[in-house]
Structures are given as C-alpha cells and as structure tokens.
Amino acid sequence: MRSTKAISAVERLKMRSGNPRYVAVSMPGGYFYLIERTAEGSQKLCEPLPMDDFVALVNAREPAKPRKVSKLDQAMEEQINRSGRGRARAGESDQAE
Numbered sequence: 001m002r003s004t005k006a007i008s009a010v011e012r013l014k015m016r017s018g019n020p021r022y023v024a025v026s027m028p029g030g031y032f033y034l035i036e037r038t039a040e041g042s043q044k045l046c047e048p049l050p051m052d053d054f055v056a057l058v059n060a061r062e063p064a065k066p067r068k069v070s071k072l073d074q075a076m077e078e079q080i081n082r083s084g085r086g087r088a089r090a091g092e093s094d095q096a097e
Helices: 003-017 051-061 071-096
Strands: 022-027 031-038 041-044
Touching (some): 003 022, 031 051
Antiparallel strands (some): 022 031, 031 041
C-alpha cells in the first residue's frame, strides 16, 4: 500500500512532462526505480532507491507545475513585498547614521 506514494509521484511526473511513458518499477524491500518506455525498449533512468528518495528524485525530474494564484493572493503578496522593502530601507538609514 505504501507504493501508492511512489506511483502518485510518477503520475504527477507524467502530467507535468506530458510524457505518458514513465513507469515506476517496484522491487522487494520497498525499492523503486524509474524507467521510460520507448519504441526501442525500456530505458532505466535511475538505480533502485528507497521510496522517499525515489519520490524526491521523481519530483525533481521535471519543472513543477506552476501553482494557481488568485488575484487576492497576488495582491497580498505584493503588499507584503512592499512592506518588507519599507522596513529594509528604514533599517538601512538607521545603519547609515
């Protein structure tokens, strides 16, 4: 049942990359490796890894999908950035004196 985490990571990789040919192979002892199926055959993309290391490798393989940001979240982030700059400038003037 714990292999669900590894399989889910590969499914996310397929969605991010647009390549449906990625496959996770499970081995005894909770190890996994990633292969890519091609017309020439299967290409092994990594050595067998424990599940957490495998998930980290798969998550780092392709760029992450850009997260959706609402207009309110964007406005809040801009306001935080502006207030942070104001404090940084005040700190700089204190140090200059």
